Amino acid sequence: MSTFLVALGVWLARLPLAEFMIGAALSERGAEADFQVESLDLDGVTLRNLRFGAEESPDAAIETVEARWRWRGLSPELAAVRLTEPMLRLRLDQGGRVSAGALSGISGGAPGRRRPTIPRFNLEIIGGELLVDAPFGQLTGDFRASGLIGENFTAVGRIAETTRPGAEYALDRGKAELSVVSHDDSIAFRVSAEAAQLLWADARADSARILVLGHTPLDLGRFTIEAAMRVAALDTPTVDARLLSGGVTGEAATREDALAFETWRVRAEADAAALALQDVRVQRPRFTANGEGAGAQLRARWTLGGERFDGFGLISRQPAASGRLFVSEDGEFSGDALATFARSALDGDAQANLRGAFPALNGTPVGPTFAYARAALDAAADNFTLSAPIVLNEAEGGLRLSVVAPAEARAATGARLRLSPLRRDTPALVLQWPGPRLTGAVAVELSGGGAPGASLLLDTVTSSAEAPFEADGTLTLADWRADGASIAANELGVTITAAQGGGRVDLRGPARITGPLGDGEVRDLVPTLDLAISWGDGWRVMTNGACVPVRMGGLDVAGLSFADGNLALCPLDGALIAADAAENLSGGFAIQRLALNGSMAGPERQPARVAAANVVGRFSGRTGDITLAVAADRPMISIDMAEDRRLDVVLQRITANAYIGESWRVVGDFVQGGLTDPTLPGSVSTIAGGWSAAPEDGKPVIRVIAGAALLTANRPASDDERPLFNPLQLVEIDATLRDNVVDATGGVLLAEQGRQLALFVARHVMSDGAGSASITASGLTFGPDLQPYDITERTRGLVEGVTGSADIVGDILWTRDAITSAGRVRLNNVSLATSTIPIIENVNGEILFDDLFALTTPPGQQLSVGLLNPGVAVTNGRIRFQLQNEQRVAIEQAEFDFASGVLSMQPTTITLGSxxxxxxxxxxxxxxxxxxxxxxxxxxxxxxxxxxxxxxxxxxxxxxxxxxxxxxxxxxxxxxxxxxxxxxxxxxxxxxxxxxxxxxxxxxxxxxxxxxxxxxxxxxxxxxxxxxxxxxxxxxxxxxxxxxxxxxxxxxxxxxxxxxxxxxxxxxxxxxxxxxxxxxxxxxxxxxxxxxxxxxxxx
Incomplete structure (x- = not known):
């Protein structure tokens, strides 16, 4: 009776007891649910209002759940399940993550001793509803199912074509479908989704479609899966793809005792018409990968190719990469890869930067070497192949990436850039995670193809998250020569330190430079470097000491030669050159008390000196468009031309503003200059003007523009004598230095009146130390506004009332040893008076001077005089004479027509002023x-x-x-x-x-x-x-x-x-x-x- 009563009690209490037991079972699997058991008997159970999640917004809800089972002995076996009006809510957040809410935590329970299987039972779903909450709005769909799993089961779920507009998130004509079929004791599914356009924050996909197919037997012993996708256009901040497509196929066999892979194989493929990853662009990229494994082991090979690669300053028309990946049973992985960029060239910006690293500095000591290196590297950058091998493995609980074999760029010209291990037993570079941490000992070498020979040997390379990048080694420049110029450095000490946002390079040791300077040459210019180059919010080049000592083996310039000069290059404002974060340049240098001793070129080797009180250079402009303003105070050049002859040129100041970009040019001015030479009839002062320099046809050309100077006659030997000429002003002086030759033009004015007297043309060949000047006064007209005494005081009191015109040409020749002059004066109907002869009219003829400074002529100079009247008129005068030294006039013949006869003067020599x-x-x-x-x-x-x-x-x-x-x-x-x-x-x-x-x-x-x-x-x-x-x-x-x-x-x-x-x-x-x-x-x-x-x- 008691047993009966207990059984009756359990039966009467079965519904609450069933609710408790079902609820406990769901809770054990991580799902909290509310429901009511409507009926329970030995054949089945009926649940109503099953709900997962919050009541106001449930994650899943089913109006009615009906389950039927059959008994096999004392064990029930599920026979059928009917779900009436089920609702499933999925949530898609802005990060693209899908959540089923409370259902996401459901687990499969404790593992068994055999692999789980899919049971055979009848499943019927009636009136199913799917809700997807997405950033662009809610999507709704329906699903249904019926049939016996493993025999005739079908299930279909659909989201109908839907458009959800929006500013940041939008869906245009999107739809999806899931279909499941099960027969022959297997089950297969097909998932497809597509949209005309999907806008997701700052990403957009056009004409996107995805398809996934899967198949497995009910015993889950083998899986096969295929997936394919296609996107007409994909635009994101980091990815831009056109006609992107790809697919994955795989199959696997599972273990008998667990749902885990025993053996498996997979293949993946992807391609696109064009793909851009930030600044990297690839045309027709193709990716393939094949892998297989047993358990946790993996063996895979992959290849990557394309028709064109454009990124990191590189353009390759035949890019390719391939590699292998291995994973061991215990999960350790290793691999290797080789990236090859064949038929490659640097892009326009990279080549411009390469050329900018070697600016065209024609006429400077580094000009030929820079030009040779620029041409060689520019040609090498047009066609080369880059290969970089990498080894990947797991070590110390992390990932290690190593460069153990040389990485090399080899150009069609024969130039080669090679990065290799410095020592045979140590990789060149090792990058290791966690960290990351970088170590290595690397050799970077440049050689061949006309490129400068350079070798950077870094003995140590270290970097980690806790410490900055550090490297220490030597830099050697060898065989960098071109057209007699060279740059060399033997094991220049190099220390590199780099941290987040900045870094520093220290250079220590001598460098040797030989090369042209204009039309001259600098030999063995040796700066002993102790410099620091730092960057971070800009960059700076600083000296570690006070100044940089510079030794000069020799300097040949402007016909002068200097040897064994020494100077100190000192920074201004703490930096030789610097740039801020906006690339604005600053800094500069100063050279105090510059003094060089040497001699003129040529056999005589006359002593010469060059000096300046202070030379200051300041940088401005921007990176790639540099301005260097140089000013020299009191520059001076002095040459001992002979025992009693010293040529001095002194300026108060000269400036030069150099503009250096893709090419270079210099503009400047000079003020308050003076030139003295005892052999000249006067001195030159207040020299001023502008000048410029720039390359023309690959050669430096220097120009003087609108120069001016004051020419003053030397002081006479005694107070009784008068100066040779009144002060003259040289104006509009334009001069050009090209190919070692100076050509100049200008005008000559009377300084007091500002009246133009003549024009001049000059040429000086610097290598010969010789030149010439021609002074021309055409149609110089005398009258009330211009008298000879306005030009030279030596004519005052001798002649007056001069009228008529004169054509004057003066030629001056000079060499290193002497200055000579000659000229000619043509008188055209000149009339005048003297203190003793009141009337002299119509003087004509040409006087040839063999020395303009001494005013001497060869014999036989002839003049004609129309009328001479000292009181008695004589006409048709014919005078032949010679002007001699010491103001002597040799009268060779003088005849006048007088009274039908001749009045003549007997040949004699007259000393003027005797x-x-x-x-x-x-x-x-x-x-x-x-x-x-x-x-x-x-x-x-x-x-x-x-x-x-x-x-x-x-x-x-x-x-x-x-x-x-x-x-x-x-x-x-x-x-x-x-x-x-x-x-x-x-x-x-x-x-x-x-x-x-x-x-x-x-x-x-x-x-x-x-x-x-x-x-x-x-x-x-x-x-x-x-x-x-x-x-x-x-x-x-x-x-x-x-x-x-x-x-x-x-x-x-x-x-x-x-x-x-x-x-x-x-x-x-x-x-x-x-x-x-x-x-x-x-x-x-x-x-x-x-x-x-x-x-x-x-x-």
Missing amino acids: EETRFELRLSDVDASSLLATLNVPDLEATGRLEGAFPLLLTRRSAFIEGGVVRAQGEGGTISYTGAAGESATGVSRIAFDALRSFRYDSLSLTLDGDLNGDVVSSIEFSGRNTGTPVDLGPIAPVPGLGSVTVRGVPFNFNVRVTAPFRRLAQTAATITDPGSLINQQGNVDEEELVDPDAPAPE
Whole structure:
């Protein structure tokens, strides 16, 4: 009875007891559920309102669950399950994770001794609903199922085509379907999903589709799976793909005692039309992998290829990578990989950066080596193959990546860059996790193909999460030569330290540089480096000491040669050069008290010195577009040209702003310069102007632009002398230094008036130390605004009132030993006056100077003078002369037309400015009649020819005639005086006047002696006879008883001596052709200026 009562009680309490037991079983598997047991009997159970999760938002809910079982002996066996109106809610978060809420924690329970299986039973799902909560909104679907699993079971779930618009998350025409079929004691499923477009935060996929197929027997002894995907376009911040597709196939056999793989095999493939991972782009990428294993073991091979790789500054038209992966039974893995980039080239930016590392610095010591390296590396960067082997293995509980074999880039030109282990027993680099931690000993070598030979040997390389990257070793530069230039460093000490956001490289030791400097050369320039190059929010190049000592073996520049120079390069503001985070440059250098001693090039080797008080350079601009501003205070060059000749060029300041980018150029200016040379007629001061330098046709060209200078004549030897020329200004000086040759042009102005006088053209060959200059003044017009004394004070007081024009050309030649000059002056209708000759007109001709500085000429210089009138006009002058040293003028010939004859000057040499000057004037074949007309003497006619000579002595105080003579030529001539001067004369005077009315002379002479500023003694003698009307002699020789006596042909001798100041010379000169004046002197004697009382009367 008691047993019956207990059994009755259990039966009556079966529903609460069933709820308890079912709830406990679900809780044991990690699921908390609410439900009600509606019925329970020996054949089955019915549950209502089964719910998982919160009541207001359940993760799953089923209206009715009906389970039926059958008994096999005392063991029930599930026979059928019906789910009515089940609801399943899935949640998809913004990270792409799927959650089933409370159902996610359900486990399979305790493991058994055999592998689990899928039971055969009838499963029916009626009116199933699927809810998917996603960032773009909720998706809804339905599912249903029916049939006996393992025989005729089918199940279908669908999400119909749905669009959910949104700004950050959106779905356009998305749909999905799950189908499950089970027959022949196996089960298979198919899952497909697609969308026209899916927007997920900052990622977008267009025309995406995925398909997954799976199959397994009910005993779960073997699995096969296939998956495929296709995306027309995928855009994310890090991935950009076009026509991306891929697939995975695999199969596995499971163990008998557990649901675990015993053996398995898998294959994966993927490809795309184009794929970009951040800045890495691949055209037609292809990936394949094959793996197999037993238990936990894995053996896999993979390959990766494409038609074009573009990334990390590299473009490869044949990229490929392959590798192997191994996993041992205990889970340790290892592998290796080889990446090969064939038919590769650096991209445009990388090649620009490579070229920028070797800027075009033509004309600088590193110019040829940089150019050679740039050309070699640029050619190598156009076609090379890069290979990098890597070994992967597990060690010390983590992953280790090692470079144990050389990684190499080999160019078609033969250039090779190789990274290899420094020691045979140690990998070059080892990167290990956890950490990461990097160690190694590496050799980096560059060689071949014209590239500079370089070797960086890092003895130690270390880095970890706790410590910065550190490396220490040596750098050797060898065989870096080009066109006579070289850069070398033998085991330059290198220490590298790098941490997050910054680092530092220290260089220690000497480097040796040889190369050109302009058209010269620097030899064995050796800076002893002790530098630190740091970076982080920019970068800096600093000295570890105060300054960098620099030794110079030799310097040849501008025709000068220096040897064994030493200087110190000191940083400004703590850095030789620096850049901030925005790449703005700063820093600079200073060289104090620069002094170099050397000599001029050439056999004479004249001593030379170059010095500057201070040289300062400052950097500005930006990285890749550098500006270096250099200023030198009081730069000076001095050359001992000869024992008593020193050439000095001194500037107050010279500046140079160098702009260095893909090419280079320099602009600057210079101020307050001066040039002195004892062989020059003057000194050059206030030199100023601008200059520039830049490469043209691969060679440096230096230009001086709009230069100016003041040219001042040397101080005369004594105060009595005047300067050779007044201050001149050289303006608009443009000069070009190209191929060791300086070409210059400019203008010459009068400094005081600012009036242009001439233009000049100059050339200097620096290697020869020789050159020339040509000064041209075309159409230099004299007038009221310009007189010769405006150009040179030496003409002041000598000439005045100059008009006309002159063409002047001066040529100056110089060598290392001497300066010579020559020139020519063409006078064009020049007229002027002197202190003694008031009228000189129409001077024409060309004067050739063989020394412009000394103003000397060769013999035979010729000028023509239209008119010269010192009181008596002479015309058509022909002068031949030579200007000699010490202001001497050699008169070779001087002739003027005068009175139908010639007035000439005897050849002589005159010293200008001397105490005494002697020369002789001559009259030749002067016509007496023309002379009377020239002198404009009235009432007198004469015939005959005259000649004479006038020796002159000129002193600073006066002029003297010494034995001057004028005499008649040949058989004499006639004189006829028709004036009224003798009408009132009586006696002898009357007879003389009557005789001179028609008088033929046989001889006539005039002598002059004396001081032209004092008394001049004149003696006039002429003799002859009267002709024509007889002369009445009655007044002087009466004949008694005869009345008037007249005679014809009576001989007369006139002999008159006159002593008078030279202002009476005109009166004396007139007596030559006006004897009446002599006769009048007998009766009209000046009381203050007495005529010699002993002068004889006419006989």
